[in-house]
Amino acid sequence: RKEVEQDPGPFNVPEGATVAFNCTYSNSASQSFFWYRQDCRKEPKLLMSVYSSGNEDGRFTAQLNRASQYISLLIRDSKLSDSATYLCVVITSSGTYKYIFGTGTRLKVLA
Amino acid sequence: ETGVTQTPRHLVMGMTNKKSLKCEQHLGHNAMYWYKQSAKKPLELMFVYNFKEQTENNSVPSRFSPECPNSSHLFLHLHTLQPEDSALYLCASSQVALAGSEQYFGPGTRLTVT
Numbered sequence: 001r002k003e004v005e006q007d008p009g010p011f012n013v014p015e016g017a018t019v020a021f022n023c024t025y026s027n028s029a030s031q032s033f034f035w036y037r038q039d040c041r042k043e044p045k046l047l048m049s050v051y052s053s054g055n056e057d058g059r060f061t062a063q064l065n066r067a068s069q070y071i072s073l074l075i076r077d078s079k080l081s082d083s084a085t086y087l088c089v090v091i092t093s094s095g096t097y098k099y100i101f102g103t104g105t106r107l108k109v110l111a
Numbered sequence: 112e113t114g115v116t117q118t119p120r121h122l123v124m125g126m127t128n129k130k131s132l133k134c135e136q137h138l139g140h141n142a143m144y145w146y147k148q149s150a151k152k153p154l155e156l157m158f159v160y161n162f163k164e165q166t167e168n169n170s171v172p173s174r175f176s177p178e179c180p181n182s183s184h185l186f187l188h189l190h191t192l193q194p195e196d197s198a199l200y201l202c203a204s205s206q207v208a209l210a211g212s213e214q215y216f217g218p219g220t221r222l223t224v225t
Contacts, residue, residue: 043216
């Protein structure tokens with residue numbers, strides 16, 4: 001089993017739709033989690049951290065489910081500009097911290 | 112200039128060439144990283160520097176040689192590369208190394224080895 005897994009997609013959704021992605025992780029000792037957005041041929045950019053109690057930033061909501069070992073990203077009222085690949089990052093610590101990136105989920109928002 | 116910058120943005124080199132990638136961060140961070148991103152693969156961490164000291168080397172071949180003269184600058188020296196080394200090389204920085212804090216990425220150097 002991969003340490004971090006994401007559905008590669010693509011998720012094709014119409015403008016205005018709500019879409020959610022999950023990211024599962026295998027190490028129950030994982031401590032910190034982030035969502036990054038990566039546009040085609042560009043660098044990853046931090047979208048949001050994921051807090052234990054869940055957190056929201058505008059149209060974006062991140063959730064953590066430790067029992068089932070996954071994080072999720074919900075995007076409401078999708079915009080064309082949301083089209084990108086969304087990477088999850090899981091950080092574990094066993095002496096030193098280890099950052100593990102998922103392969104990303106590709107989202108296409110269609111007009 | 113703000114954030115993390117990288118030069119060159121694109122590089123084509125032959126297998127016998129020697130070239131260097133440069134990264135500079137203007138965020139006041141103390142840690143810098145090199146990552147490799149190949150198509151359909153997750154980002155692979157190559158090297159980590161914390162306060163100019165190398166703390167991680169994830170079994171990277173010796174044809175890749177990092178250099179960190181200060182907390183703001185990071186280089187990746189390349190020599191006798193292989194075609195499979197063609198990828199996007201991303202530099203990142205964070206407040207301290209691998210301490211659970213978020214990383215900020217530069218735009219990357221797209222490397223093609225012919």
